[in-house]
Amino acid sequence: MKIKVGIIGGAGYTAGELIRLLINHPNVEIIFVHSTSNAGNKITDVHGGLIGETELTFSDKNPFEKVDALFLCSAHGDSKKFMEENAIPNHIKIIDLSTDYRKESPEHAFVYGLPELNKDRIKKASRIANPGCFATAIQLAILPLATNNLLKNEVHVNAITGSTGAGVKPSTTTHFSWRDNNISIYKPFEHQHLGEINQSLNQLQKGFNQPVNFIPVRGNFSRGIYATAYTNCDLSLEEVKALYSNYYKNAAFTFITDKNPDLKQAVNTNKCILHLEKIGNKILIISIIDNLLKGASGQAVHNFNLMFGLEEKAGLQLKPSAF
Secondary structure (H helix, E strand, O other), X not given: OOEEEXXXXXXXXXXXXXXXXXXXXXXXXXXXXXXHHHOOOEHHHHOHHHOOOOOOEEEOOOOHHXXXXXXXXXXXXXXXXXXXXXXXXXXXXXXXXOOOOOOOOOOOOOEEOOHHHXXXXXXXXXXXEOOOHHHHHHHHHHHHHHHOOOOOOOEEEEEEEOHHHHOOOOOOOOOHHHHOOOXXXXXXXXXXXXXXXXXXXXXXXXXXXXXXXXXXEEOOOOOOEEEEEEEEOOOOHHHHHHHHHHHOOOOOOEEEOOOOOOHHHOOOOOOEEEEEEEEOOEEEEEXXXXXXXXXXXXXXXXXXXXXXXXXXXXXXXXXXXOO
């Protein structure tokens, strides 16, 4: 018996990746993909990479009674509207990929869905707020320090992301002729993902109040995030590596390497690859992920697997390019 799912907001990049993962998931049947503007059109009219993979069409209906789970892939702000405007049966488990419910609150029942932080809670949850892409890469870089109360100074982060991180709707900073052979920063020190990052750090290291100085960078490539984080640390490199190895010993997708990694090692996979270096009294952590997979749809499927008691890697055995 396959788990039946619906997808709300099916036209964006994350929805396209989610559909690709779910149509190949051994335990899933997609019942509907909702998109008002594309209703009646084939999925492949929008997501051309799925030609030959599916004959599904977009729908403007939401047959909640036919599904066991919903993935919300709508624009930021629209998930909350959707939840307020629809009577969703209690048995349906929900995974929201927007920013709307990432800050945990008594006002809603969503659990923050970073498996490397909240795996046990995710397994018991009926509603999950999927983390942001930058937030995923940055948190995985520094959570082991927080859980050992080692974040005693400012944390400095520089992270560069591909153009797909800005979504499918064109803008002046995603247009190819602007993005190609170009680079720029945006929202320095005030990116929206800082809220969820600080929430997680305080969960592990009570009273954490040091600044996370985050400089987001627009890259001239399509997908992936390459993040570097550093802070003061009195431990030796070997001691820090031991802490990271212990923290991620049961992580299905987070790996530590002694070799300086490059972005392509994580692109098209659900992996986070970490590399540690010690320079003077500073610990440097490199963290690389695919923003559409580990930073969005792949992580959503990982959360789905945990919620339904499936093998964590089901539907996520993805391989990077050979070159």
